[in-house]
Amino acid sequence: MKTEEKIKEEIKLIKAEIEIFKKQYEKQSCFSTAVCVNDNKIWLEALEWVLEDN
Numbered sequence: 001m002k003t004e005e006k007i008k009e010e011i012k013l014i015k016a017e018i019e020i021f022k023k024q025y026e027k028q029s030c031f032s033t034a035v036c037v038n039d040n041k042i043w044l045e046a047l048e049w050v051l052e053d054n
Helices: 001-026 034-052
Strands: none
Touching: 001 034
């Protein structure tokens, strides 16, 4: 497998993990603070956005 193909495969896996994390945040009713949940969602969305360019 070429390096480029490996990278694309890794990106697919990361995107799948991001979706799992997003669903976990949506399901959890209580974190230490709502801000914590919001910050994590923002970071996940930012990571997704960065991966979209690749």
